[in-house]
Amino acid sequence: MTHPRHRWWRRAKRAAFAVFLCIAAYLIVRAALSIDWQEVRKVLADLSASTIAIALGLTALSYLLYTGYDVAARTYAGHHVPTPRVMAISAIAYAFALNIGAAVGGAGFRLRMYAREGVTLGRITRVIGFCVATNWVGYMLIAGVLFAIGTVVPPPDFPLRAFGLGSGAALRAIGVVLLACAFAYFVACHVTHGRVYHVRGHHFRFPTPRLALLQFAMAATNWTLIGLVCAQFLPQVGDAQVIATVLLASVATALAHVPAGIGVLEAVFIAMLGHRVPPAHLVGALLAFRACYYLLPLLIAAAGYAWLELASRPSSTSPSVAKQ
Incomplete structure (x- = not known):
């Protein structure tokens, strides 16, 4: 029987998520109605070849x-999958x-591709967990630094100010919390390394401190590169501010569960930077960013996945029957 406190918590999460979706929908509709789409096309047409080339290089x-x-x-x-194949996957x-x-x-896709390489289900789930952890501990580090030093100050009409989340002080406090979480993760890796924890039938362990430092370095640098790709199309805004806004938009995208964050990314940028850059210019820049960082890699990935499917030999071990 479900405990009443658990039922209340689930309802509270659903209500919070519904409020978030309403705010996101409001921002998206407001932005769409205020945009001059002819100006968006002009912004895209005026992009220089050098800007596109730099953005593509940073994407690579x-x-x-x-x-x-x-x-x-x-x-x-x-596991022992060769490095080139791991990188392709x-x-x-x-x-x-x-x-x-x-x-x-x-x-x-990792489950499918690693299984074809003969990797067991237990090891695949550890790979997935490690990559997810890497992505977010790096996020906590770089976002914590940028928020804590006040890189982004929301405009006066930012919608979340009514909830106390749209002020510079709130973002600085969030930055400090993120840095504390990142530090706590590293301490956990140092203190508990070697111990195996069991949670609901699954077991995991923290990586070594050396691997943890590598996680921080790789992911923090990668988040910075993502922001720099976007910043190439917004030269009128400082790189640090664009990176911080990308970080904010990434959380909103993750919460909204919208594929590719369509509309959510644009709404956050317009809400945060619309007082400095015309909405049409922001949307044009973000469309160029999406083309470079999302769509072109997707086309290449689709071709690469088709090649792997054809080139890989079927494995005798599948994730449905593998153990460990």
Whole structure:
């Protein structure tokens, strides 16, 4: 029988999520009605070849760095898939995760591709858990620093001010909390390394402190590269402010569960930077960012996945029957 406190907590989470979706929908509709779409097309047409080239180069660096998550996860999980194949699996899963969601893209495609390499289900889940942890501990580090130093101050009409979450002081406090969480993770890796924890039939352990430092370095750098890709299309805004806004938008996207964060990303940027950059310019910049960082890699990933499916030999071990 479900405890009344648990039922209350579930209802509270549903209510909070509903409020969040309403706010996001309001921001999206308000932004769409205020945008001059002819101006958006002009912004896209005026992009220089050098800007696009730099953005594509940074995108390639970001995806290359992301493949390091899975390479490091191989040490943590203890499988023996060759490095080039691990990097291909990682890049493909990343592109699909960004465009169709982490559960299907990041986890689902990894399960499929690693299983074809003969990796057991237990090790695959450890790879997935390690990569997810890497992504978010790096987020906590870079977002914690940028928020804590006051890189972004929401405009006076920011919708969440009514809830006490839209002030510079609130963001600085959130930054401090994020840094504390990142530090707590590293301490846990140092203190508890070697211990195995069992939770609801699953077991896990924290990585070594050296692996934890590698997680922080890779993910914090990758989040910075993502922000710099976007910043190429918004030269009128400082790089640090664009990176911090990308970080805020990424959380909103994760909460909304909208594939590729369509509309949510744009709404957050307009809410945070619309007082400095015309909405049409923001939308044009974000469309260019999506084309470079989301759509082009997705096309390449789709082709790469098709090649892996054709080139890989069916494994005798599938995730449905593998153990360990």
